Amino acid sequence: MTTLQPRPPYTDQELTKLYPPNLELQLVQILMRHGERTPVNARFENTGLPAYWPYCxxxxxxxxxxxxxxxxxxxxxxxxxxxxxxxxxxxxxxxxxxxxxxxxCDMGTLTDVGRTTTYALGTRLRSLYINRLSFLPPGLTPSNIPQLYLRSTPIPRALESLQHTFSALYPPHTRSPDLLPPTIVTRAHADETLYPNDAICRRFAELSRQFAQRAAKKWNSTPEMEYLDSLYGKHMPEGSKVAVDSRPRLSGIMDTVNSTLAHGPETRLPREFYDERGREIAEKIEVEEWFAGYKESREYRMLGIGGLMGDLVQRMVGSAEGRDGGIKLGLSGCHDTTLAGVLMGLGAYEGDRWPPFSSHIAVEMFRDAREGEEGKEAGWWGSLFGGKGSRMRGREIGRRPMGELSEGEKKRLEGYYVRLRYNDEVVTVPGCREKGNHLEGDESFCTLAAFKEIVDKFTPKNWKQQCRVNKGHPPTPTGEPEWAGY
Incomplete structure (x- = not known):
């Protein structure tokens, strides 16, 4: 949950295995958490921790x-x-x-440390996708900048983190003098799906409360919580014990602990707050409180990250069909709840650790190079006569469930694969391990059709409307978990 320690760069041997010559990288979509920030609220001023921090x-x-x-x-x-x-x-x-x-700094503000780590992320992305893989052009010109799709949530720390990452990916000297300023896409808060939007989606907020209450009931009277109270309890408000739903909540305590760990000695809590066992316990409980819903409830996945995942899949299908405008890289500035929600919603979240600052998920789409010439010919010829590359086929298939597609439409997805890397480590979606759903010999390369079918199951048809239904209902209709990743 605190500062990310990036793994070393891939060796040549690792790179060859990760990017085999028979697969051609076609589209990369990166979801990045913002960099280090100040806490969103002032807490534990009674310990001498200042409310406002000097790092901006x-x-x-x-x-x-x-x-x-x-x-x-x-x-x-x-x-x-x-x-x-x-x-x-x-x-x-x-x-x-x-x-x-x-x-x-103000509350919840990106700090100088956060600007540094997100700039470093951009440097690593440039090293991988430009210097080593030659996937992206080394410089930006008016002709190739449409290959980039930049988007951020309206939260300033996410937008500023995106700007720093982009500035390292393409430093000023790599941009041609006649290049217009890059376009960064944002949405109004009421339309935002790049993070779980519980302020707008009332049903999602209700489901979040249900899972939070479940976590409180499960953990508040346990030896683990007693241990946390023995560490932090003397600094809590009078008459208050540490709990999932205490004031401050356990999640708020951890927010302050991890924000202080990421910064300098001027902003430190008493040493008991950094007890390693205590941090592990708190993180495990908070991952369950905030993210178990994605793993267990289809509705939770749909309302929390279904719209975002539908967008990612739609862009991949559009790229496969040749109707996406030639986008090669999508870069989105978002939040910890986005990254954990996506990984948990795909059944690919491993362990009990909260996403550190400046974490990222790379959703990569590949084309089987052995079908390359056939695909190119179909794209050119089809653009004239309604084939694979046509923009005149009518309703695109990206947002339509696999069950509604014709055999011809399904065939357009053949030869394409999707792979996820989280902080430069490969993660695998469980349903992709099934026979016929992955590249032969490597379960991490999911067929585009299988990946789309998994995401289709929790992609909303009308997110705002579905945010207003099912009020008062349990998170799963039968009471049994609806496991993610299948």
């Missing part, structure tokens, strides 16, 4: 666009931000720090 040097030089109405021109205003807060008797005072009074 960017606030000393902010730039905003300014429109001159009379001239109809845009200019920029450079400005410095100072954070004001309450002082004695509610008098306004500037938030400050003994070490650096000018670099004060």
């Amino acid at each position: 040097s960017t606030v000393r030089k902010l730039v905003s666009p300014i429109l001159n109405p009379s001239a109809g021109q845009l200019s920029t205003l450079e400005w410095t931000r100072r954070l004001e807060t309450f002082g004695q008797d509610d008098q306004p005072v500037f938030a400050t720090s003994d070490s650096n009074p000018d670099n004060i």
Whole structure:
């Protein structure tokens, strides 16, 4: 849950095994968690932990666009931000720090550490996909920038993390002088599916509460929770014990613990907060509270990450059909709940560890190179006469369930495979292990058809409408788990 320690770069032998010559990489879609940030709420100030942290040097030089109405021109205003807060008797005072009074972060803000680690992620992506695999062009020009799809949630730390990763993937000297600014896609909060949107999706919020209450009932009176209370309890508000649903909640305690671990000595809790056994227990409980629903409930998967997964599959199918506009890389700035939700919703979440800051999932689609010439010919000829590459076939098949596709439509997906890497380690979807659902000899390469069929089962047809139904119902109709990954 704290700072990611990236694995060493792949050796040549590992790279050959991961990217075999008979498979041609065609599309990569990356979901990245933002970098290190400050806690979203001030906690444990009674231990001496300051509410506001001195790790945001960017606030000393902010730039905003300014429109001159009379001239109809845009200019920029450079400005410095100072954070004001309450002082004695509610008098306004500037938030400050003994070490650096000018670099004060707001709550939940991407810090200098977070900017550094997300920039490092972009450097690693450039090394892999450009320098070693030659999958992406080494520089950006007006002709090849449409190959990129950049998107972020509306949360500033996610957008800023995406910007840092992109800036390392394509540093300024690799962009041609006539290149227009890159487009970053965002959505209104009411339409956002790049994270589990419990603020808008009322049914998902209800399901989340049910699983949180289940976790509280299971763990609050256990020896494990007693151990956590022995560590943190003396710092809790008077009359409050550590619990899943305490105030602060156990998840909030861990948020502060891991945020402090990622930063400097000016922001440290007492040493008992960093007890290794305590951190492991808390993380295990919180992974269950927040993410078990994806593993056990089809409705939870559908409302939490179904829309996002439907988008990813639709883009892959569009790439296979030759109707996606030539996108080769999708890069999305998102959150820990996105990454864990996707992995758990596919049955590919291993262990009890929370996704560290700057984690990422790479969803890679490959084409069988042995079918390459046939596919190219079909794409060119079909674009004229309604074949594989046609944009005139009518309703595309990306969002339609496999059971509704004709045999001809299913055939368009043949020869394509999907593989997931989480923080540069391969993960496998359980249903892809079944006979006929993977590349012969390697279960991690799922056929596109099998992967789509798994995702189809929890892709919503109308997300906003489905967020308003089933109120008061249990998370699974029969009470039995609806296991993910099949």
